[in-house]
Every structure is written in structure tokens, then in C-alpha cells.
Amino acid sequence: MDAEVVSESIEDIEIQLLLDALYRHYHYDFRHYARASIKRRLLQARTQLGYDSISAIQSAVLHDETILPRLLNFLTVQVSEMFRDPSYFRALREKVVPHLRTYPSLKVWVAGCSHGEELYSLSILFAEEGLADRTMFYATDINPAALRAAQAGVYPLDRIRLFTENHRLSGGHSSLSDHYTANYDRAVFDKSLRKRTVFSDHSLVTDAAFGEMHLISCRNVLIYFDRELQDRVVGLFGESLVRGGFLGIGSKESLRFSAHANQFADFVRTERIYRRNAR
Amino acid sequence: MSVRAVVIGTSAGGVQALSHVLPALPADFPAPVLVVVHVPPRRKNALVALFANKCQLAVKEAEDKEPLAPGTIYFAPPDYHLLVETSGTIALSSDEAVNYSRPAIDVLFESAADAFGPGTVGIVMTGANYDGAQGLRAVCAAGGHGIVQTPATAEVATMPEAALAACPDAQAMRLEEIEHALEAMLAR
Known part of the structure; x- marks a missing residue:
């Protein structure tokens, strides 16, 4: 693969800052979650919770703890099935x-x-x-x-x-x-x-x-x-x-x-x- | 911008369409090729065995956290989404189905657009639903190259039509043209 350096997008910076904020304020640590999936989930959260940006989620969740459970549902919950596999x-x-x-x-x-x-x-x-x-x-x-x-x-x-x-x-x-x-x-x-x-x-x-x-x-x-x-x-x-x-x-x-x-x-x-x- | 990954999505009629495109890729093809075909979740993945015999490139089922290698064709495993990380590794997920599908074409294409931007080539071929349309739009929006099998030549036109509607910048091509376009793009 080419070793091209793609500069970090604003969205990726915002995601890192949000994950740092969740850890520092709430001690929920998603910083070592695989990034592509967490990004997908955060972008879904942004759309479905009605925010303009990931930074807006960060501000909301830091200042209003009632946002946290809603965000956690995007970050953690998965559908599974009984006797899967x-x-x-x-x-x-x-x-x-x-x-x-x-x-x-x-x-x-x-x-x-x-x-x-x-x-x-x-x-x-x-x-x-x-x-x-x-x-x-x-x-x-x-x-x-x-x-x-x-x-x-x-x-x-x-x-x-x-x-x-x-x-x-x-x-x-x-x-x-x-x-x-x-x-x-x-x-x-x-x-x-x-x-x-x-x-x-x-x-x-x-x-x-x-x-x-x-x-x-x-x-x-x-x-x-x-x-x-x-x-x-x-x-x-x-x-x-x-x-x-x-x-x-x-x-x-x-x-x-x-x-x-x-x-x-x-x-x-x-x-x-x-x-x-x-x- | 050189091509960093080719992503292909197809559904109904897809195995036959892929049988035209994948075996034609030359052994020195310089990019990884990632493929999502809608398959039933509990079926064992027959695609790898099927294409390993036909292709000049290495063919395997994608494994979580595996680094992408050029000249290798990766199939999404049944019942998992296939994504790529910006670091150039594969990620699998068991997140919920998208467009009733897991693996979903949109999930692969959106992550590739995000990871490789203009270095992404996205190809949507025959299929009976709308999966891939949003993903191809993301590929084009990131400056990547969108290709769609000409709907009239597809076994099922729904998926290519939806992709063209969502991503007007994409080029419609017959299967033989797709193969030539890939070679031309990579030779550049």
C-alpha cells in the first residue's frame, strides 16, 4: 500500500475529542474501540439525535448527563439472537x-x-x-x-x-x-x-x-x-x-x-x- | 491519486457478474479488491472456493484486523459487515443489518470512502435491492471513482439503477468495460 499521509479529517479529530471527553468525565472508555465501527455509530447518533456535528454531541453530553444513556445506546447496544451460530x-x-x-x-x-x-x-x-x-x-x-x-x-x-x-x-x-x-x-x-x-x-x-x-x-x-x-x-x-x-x-x-x-x-x-x- | 482499494458490491445475479470481472484481473493487479455479495447468513461461504480456482489473484475470506494486501480479493464473511480502517486493515462487525443485509455494501463503501478517499474505486453490479447506492454516493463525494453496471445489461437492474440515481457522477459500463476500466485506471 502507498504510505500516503492523509491529513486527519475534522470529523476524526472531533471523534477523538468526544471519546476523550466520555472517558475523562464519565469514565466510559471507547478510545481503543475499532475506529471504523465507532465512527459509523457516532455518525448515526449525530443524525438520529439531531446534532449538526460530533462536537455538538460532545458539548451536549458533557453539559447534560441525560444525553449519556442515549449516546451509550448507539455506542454499545447490538442486536444479537438466541443460539446465534x-x-x-x-x-x-x-x-x-x-x-x-x-x-x-x-x-x-x-x-x-x-x-x-x-x-x-x-x-x-x-x-x-x-x-x-x-x-x-x-x-x-x-x-x-x-x-x-x-x-x-x-x-x-x-x-x-x-x-x-x-x-x-x-x-x-x-x-x-x-x-x-x-x-x-x-x-x-x-x-x-x-x-x-x-x-x-x-x-x-x-x-x-x-x-x-x-x-x-x-x-x-x-x-x-x-x-x-x-x-x-x-x-x-x-x-x-x-x-x-x-x-x-x-x-x-x-x-x-x-x-x-x-x-x-x-x-x-x-x-x-x-x-x-x-x- | 493512485487507487488504494477497489470495492465491489452485488446481490442477485452477482456470482455470474463477478465471474466476468474478477478472473480478468491480472496477477500483478496493484490494489486490494474487497467484495460484498449478499449471501444468506448461515450458509458457509462458497464464494472463496468458487473464485480461488478462477482468479489470477489470491482470493480469501476477509479476517478481522488483517492488513490489506495488493493483488488480493477479499470476500465479506456471511453475517458480518466488512469495513476498512484508515490504517489499511480490515474490520468486521456484527452491527445490525443495513438495507436488510449483513454484510451490507453501503457499510463497506462508506468505510472505504472514509479511509481511502479519492483512492477508492466503487463498483455496483446486478442486484434486487438498493444497497450500495448510498455507499457509492459516499465514494464519489470523497473524490473516488464510481462505476455501475449498465442496468440494461444487469441480470437484475434494481441495484445499478438505484446506484446511478444516488450517484449521477458514476459511469455506467458493461462488464467487459469494467474490467478494462480497472486496468486503465491502475496503469495510470
Whole structure:
């Protein structure tokens, strides 16, 4: 590639200043998020929140904290789906669960849980496999609104067909409809699925390890981080897992480039499931 | 301004259209080529295997944070958006669908326009929806080069028509002309 130096655009300067402001005033740290996606989201926020420029967002959010939650929804919230990548859940069920069964009690961390689709998927899977009563789930996110949505466990009914199909492909041996009630245009998931779940505000960027997990599932979160931040987070996961604990990441993510990769071994390579080394 | 990236977007009829354009690119093609084809999310990506055998350039599925290399064709993976960073690396995202599509052509084109400005060549070919129109407009607005498959020659004209309507500066060309135009542009 040409090494042409393109001078930084005004918009890019404004984005950097806004991210600095969010960190310095609110301690939300997006400075090491992959830039192309964060820019796309900020430009959407500018249009949809009705500002003329990124600088105008910066001024508004610094002077009016009620703007922050609205901005966070652009910067963090993602739509996911239950049992997304069914083969991942099938691998957990067939390859990881037999190991988990050997523990009298289990801790599972869904890091960056967003609206909770992954949490409920795992909770259903653990119930189906008879592990629910011995498992504590920890569902964390930096966005309080997302955590509230995860805690509510309510999804649009028109998404259920996809969730049901995914669940079936994942090897589910209950019917997904056993786990929710339809209420007008919404599916309300059974609260027994979250009775052993702790919802918590936790930042992978700035907070410390979360101890003694047997399984961490964090998919399509690392993809939004730059290499430096990915490296930090992989280290955090290593510290948070018991020896022999499992880590599942997104199908397009990899530990390959992390300085902490040597703490992990491939467990189900095709599904990006890793195992923390015994030493 | 030399060409820093060629971005191509297509949907219905796209595999056949690409089968004309991509194999014609010479082995010493000096820019990366990034391609978004609308594919069903859960289908395994058959495009790489299909085109690897036909093309003189290296063909691969785009990987997150991979540095772009000249003379390489990158396909967007199913169910992820494909973007480029100003640093010249690839970024994938699982942000929501755009124009009901993930990957979306607009997402790739807008990020390429932003990263490479006038060094971007955007090509919209056959397809049955409007994805790519806003992206091509962004490419042209950044000083890049917009090319659209002549709607009358496209298997499905909707996408090229929408792209031409959104980006009147773009040149309409038949598939064979697109191939020649690319070579000419890069030789300059």
C-alpha cells in the first residue's frame, strides 16, 4: 500500500475529542474501540439525535448527563439472537458440558451480555443438560439500559422463529416455547431462567478480573476492540478462569494475536472454544 | 491519486457478474479488491472456493484486523459487515443489518470512502435491492471513482439503477468495460 499521509479529517479529530471527553468525565472508555465501527455509530447518533456535528454531541453530553444513556445506546447496544451460530452451542453441549458435569458447582460469565440473548441461550442449555441448579451466571455489560433489558428477558415475537430454529439446530432437547410466554407481540422468557443470575455493570476495558469462572462466553465483543485492548481483555479472561476453564469467542475472533494466547489451548477450534491451561 | 482499494458490491445475479470481472484481473493487479455479495447468513461461504480456482489473484475470506494486501480479493464473511480502517486493515462487525443485509455494501463503501478517499474505486453490479447506492454516493463525494453496471445489461437492474440515481457522477459500463476500466485506471 502507498504510505500516503492523509491529513486527519475534522470529523476524526472531533471523534477523538468526544471519546476523550466520555472517558475523562464519565469514565466510559471507547478510545481503543475499532475506529471504523465507532465512527459509523457516532455518525448515526449525530443524525438520529439531531446534532449538526460530533462536537455538538460532545458539548451536549458533557453539559447534560441525560444525553449519556442515549449516546451509550448507539455506542454499545447490538442486536444479537438466541443460539446465534447454533454449532457453537452444539459444541458446548457435546464437548464442554461433559467436563462441566465433573464440578459440584459452576460459574459462567457472559461478558458483554447486551440484551441477554446469549445468557438465556446458555441458561436454557444448562437447564436442558441438568446443570442449572449448580450454576451461577454472571451477566455483565457497561450499558445500564442493556442490563435492564437483559434482566427483563423480553424479545419481539417476530424474532422467535429464528431463535427456535437456532435452538433446534443447537441440539436443544426441550421446546423453546417451554421457556417463554407470548404476550401480544412479545415473548417473555421464564424468570426461572435468571433466578441464579447476577447482572452487573462491568467494563472489560477498565475493570478487574471476575474470579474463578468455569466458562466465559464473550462473542462478537472482541471484534470491536483494537489489538491492544483485545490483548488486555484476553489477559483478563485468563485471570478470571479456573485452570481448565473454557472460553468461547466469536466465530471471526481469534486469540492468535494476543500475548496471553499461551495461557489457552484450542479446545474446539472450529467453534473458537478455548481451554485455559492447567498451569 | 493512485487507487488504494477497489470495492465491489452485488446481490442477485452477482456470482455470474463477478465471474466476468474478477478472473480478468491480472496477477500483478496493484490494489486490494474487497467484495460484498449478499449471501444468506448461515450458509458457509462458497464464494472463496468458487473464485480461488478462477482468479489470477489470491482470493480469501476477509479476517478481522488483517492488513490489506495488493493483488488480493477479499470476500465479506456471511453475517458480518466488512469495513476498512484508515490504517489499511480490515474490520468486521456484527452491527445490525443495513438495507436488510449483513454484510451490507453501503457499510463497506462508506468505510472505504472514509479511509481511502479519492483512492477508492466503487463498483455496483446486478442486484434486487438498493444497497450500495448510498455507499457509492459516499465514494464519489470523497473524490473516488464510481462505476455501475449498465442496468440494461444487469441480470437484475434494481441495484445499478438505484446506484446511478444516488450517484449521477458514476459511469455506467458493461462488464467487459469494467474490467478494462480497472486496468486503465491502475496503469495510470
